[in-house]
Amino acid sequence: MACEKPVHLIVAVSRNGMGIGKNGNLPWRLRKDMKYFAEMTSKTKLDSKQNAVIMGRKTWDSIPEKFRPLPNRVNVILSKSLAEKPAGAHHLCTSLEDALNVVSKSSTGDNVESIWIIGGGAVYKEAVNKSLCNRIYLTRVLADFDCDTFFPEFDTKLYQLIVDPEVNGEVQEEKGIEFKYEIYERS
Ligand SMILES: NC(=O)c1ccc[n+]([C@@H]2O[C@H](COP(=O)([O-])OP(=O)(O)OC[C@H]3O[C@@H](n4cnc5c(N)ncnc54)[C@H](OP(=O)(O)O)[C@@H]3O)[C@@H](O)[C@H]2O)c1
Incomplete structure (x- = not known):
């Protein structure tokens, strides 16, 4: 499933067992990290382009309605159960490959610079198992x-910590x- 554009993954994990969520939400509220997430997933080299964010249906549901879609990004939702794309979303796809x-x-691709996989657990697992992303x-x-x-264990020989x-x-x-x-880059 090679992709012509850079594919990155962004996640925040707890110290114990790399936890990422609880009851459909984030276990913590860190405004600085949310700002970092917004900046990293939004910034482009070219003003004429946007990035795309790919997320599972449950992660989409976890975003308060007033903040959806995530602004200045192409929002792609993964679901096999939804018959039509949720209000505000740009694309609904039935597989990560499709997305x-x-x-x-x-x-759509003509206007997209980078692709960001933004969760949750199910989508991270598939992306990591298939080594889909250039950077974590x-x-x-x-x-x-x-x-x-x-968050799944990932191969730190394949993904190396960089500065x-x-x-x-x-x-x-x-x-x-x-x-x-931290940033891990596929070698
Ligand atoms: N800490 C972080 O950085 C971070 C980031 C994002 C999310 N989270 C947390 O993670 C939790 C949500 O994760 P989750 O694992 O429960 O759910 P999720 O990955 O957000 O969504 C799972 C759903 O997405 C759809 N899906 C996933 N993979 C698919 C595929 N390959 N093809 C088609 N559809 C696919 C399915 O939807 P259908 O059931 O509709 O078929 C599946 O039930 C929440 O607690 C959230 O707050 C944390």
Whole structure:
């Protein structure tokens, strides 16, 4: 499933077991990390282009209605159960392969610069197992949280920790919770 455009994945994980969600929501509320997510998934080199975000139906449902679709990005929802695309979404696809095709080819693809896989657990698992992404942007939340959804183990020989001068790799803190941004790149 090779894709002609850069495909990245972005996720925030807890210290214990790489938890990512609880009861359909994020286990924490870190405004700085949400801002980082918005910036990373939105920024493009060319003003004329947008990025695409691909997410599972449950992650779409978890975004408050007033914030959907995620602005300035092509929002692609994965579902096998929905008969039509949810209000506000740009595309509904029945497989990750379909979604990557839609945003890399066709008229939509012409306007898309990078593709971001933004969760949740089911979609991350498929993307990691198939080594689909060039980079994994991983926020390590340096605290334990009760979670029911998890990020899969990934091959750290294939995905190696890199330093990107555009991203602050130091430990940061918000509301007493420490976290840091890491980037893993496929070798
Ligand atoms: N920490 C983070 O960075 C982060 C990021 C995103 C989400 N989350 C959290 O993760 C949790 C949601 O994750 P989740 O695993 O429960 O759900 P999810 O991955 O968001 O959505 C799962 C649903 O997406 C559809 N789907 C997934 N893969 C598909 C495929 N290959 N083809 C077609 N449809 C596909 C199916 O929808 P249908 O059932 O409709 O067929 C499936 O039930 C929430 O708690 C959320 O807050 C955390």
